[in-house]
Amino acid sequence: MESVKSQSYEVHINELAKAALNQHIAKKEYSKIFLLVDENTKEHCLPIFNKIIDFSIDSILEIKSGEENKHIHTCLQLWEDLSNLDGDRKSLLLNLGGGVLTDMGGFVASTFKRGIDFINIPTTLLSMVDASIGGKTGVDLGALKNQVGVINQPQMVLIFPEFLETLEKRQVVSGYAEMLKHGLIQDKAYWDNLVHEANFTDASCIQHSIAIKNKVVLEDPTEQGLRKILNFGHTLGHAIESYCLDSHDKKTLLHGEAIAAGMILEGYLSHELRGLSKLSLDEIKSTFLTHFDKVEFTEDDIDAILQLLKYDKKNSHGNVNFVLLQAIGEAVTDIKIPEELFQKAFAYYKE
Incomplete structure (x- = not known):
């Protein structure tokens, strides 16, 4: 299935996604590779993801799932985690999750050290067809959605429809x-x-x-x-x-x-x-x-x-x-x- 070409990156699906990710990591000399998950994707999607990759993850960062956690306090914790784990401008953040996680992970990556590379690996249908495409990143302000954020493009977006089998209807x-x-x-x-x-x-x-x-x-x-x-x-x-x-x-x-x-x-x-x-x-x-x-x-x-x-x-x-x-x-x-x-x-x- 053909990849979709966007401004500065591509959206790859299935086997092309696997090949593109592993080739990208092999080519780029990242100082650290961080993986962002929530409790659901850590349990259900991480085992699938581990079979896809040919490289090792330096550190796994975990946040709580849900729109109610898509706020600046979660970002603050992630910025501190990246800093404490020796993240630098040559680090990479892989966002493995739904729209809340890819929106927030993209925002954290776009602002940490004034911007590090990130890759979105959406795990919900909503994030596959919407949230992870187009470079919109951000967080909510109280209950008001997406009031703080930037438009910044990922290195690539990787679609693995098998993740949908982990979701409730x-x-x-x-x-x-x-x-x-x-x-x-x-x-x-x-x-x-x-x-x-x-x-x-x-x-x-x-x-x-x-x-x-x-x-x-x-x-x-x-x-x-x-x-x-x-x-x-x-x-x-x-x-x-x-x-x-x-x-x-x-x-x-x-x-x-x-x-x-x-x-x-x-x-x-x-x-x-x-x-x-x-x-x-x-x-x-x-x-x-x-x-x-x-x-x-x-x-x-x-x-x-x-x-x-x-x-x-x-x-x-x-x-x-x-x-x-x-x-x-x-x-x-x-x-x-x-x-x-x-x-x-x-x-x-x-x-």
């Missing part, structure tokens, strides 16, 4: 939401294939999603224009995710679960403001509700979620900017939403 389905998003914003045929026919965990589907995201990132690496379309469903989705993470009476949502709700809501806004057909809107809603449980929202919940929109990273000059759909496969950016439509969108979601 809920984690795998969470990644499916991002794959569906790729179809909604850029490729109707891919959307149709994912909805009606494809085994979405197949390597060819994973590669297709990576290629869509990579194409967008190549055209707009610093998110000045086109790359914003990757945020479809994320403006409200991130607010929902943050609210549920910070609320004691709400079940914490996985990223894909939150943006699935966000895509239905923003699909409704697309219908009202950009002419997305009612047929397409209903197809989007039924597809997501087939795979994701409906989230219950009270009026107080909705008010609190809408208050969180002011922290969205895409905001400019005090305006909340949305990505909407004109049709399945056609996205538009920088759309401002009349406030009364938010309540109508939530009413449509609840129907």
Whole structure:
């Protein structure tokens, strides 16, 4: 299966990934090789990874899994660990984990000694098709997602679909939401294939999603224009995710679960403001509700979620900017939403 070429690195899959990693390590004279894991990837993925590599790891760094640990205090501990273990500017950090770990590991590597090399080895479907591609790194600020970070590219990204066998079904389905998003914003045929026919965990589907995201990132690496379309469903989705993470009476949502709700809501806004057909809107809603449980929202919940929109990273000059759909496969950016439509969108979601 062909590798996907990005700006300064490649995304390799299966056997090509194994060969690329071992060749890279053999060629580069790293002073230290560090491996970052969490308790889950240490138990389930590290034994698989050890069979892939032809080199030795100098030190394994471990963090706690979960979005609630994606904050600067965890980074501080990792910077101290790297320093205490004699890490220098010629060190390498391998990030073996899901999106929380690759986001944070990339940020730690990008800032330690003003930047050391890192390689992302995503272990969840979500991180394979989304979080580990495009060079976005960072951490949350309280419950507000990805408020602190930098855009910096890894040396390479390595995809081993066998890691998906270590996951519970809920984690795998969470990644499916991002794959569906790729179809909604850029490729109707891919959307149709994912909805009606494809085994979405197949390597060819994973590669297709990576290629869509990579194409967008190549055209707009610093998110000045086109790359914003990757945020479809994320403006409200991130607010929902943050609210549920910070609320004691709400079940914490996985990223894909939150943006699935966000895509239905923003699909409704697309219908009202950009002419997305009612047929397409209903197809989007039924597809997501087939795979994701409906989230219950009270009026107080909705008010609190809408208050969180002011922290969205895409905001400019005090305006909340949305990505909407004109049709399945056609996205538009920088759309401002009349406030009364938010309540109508939530009413449509609840129907």
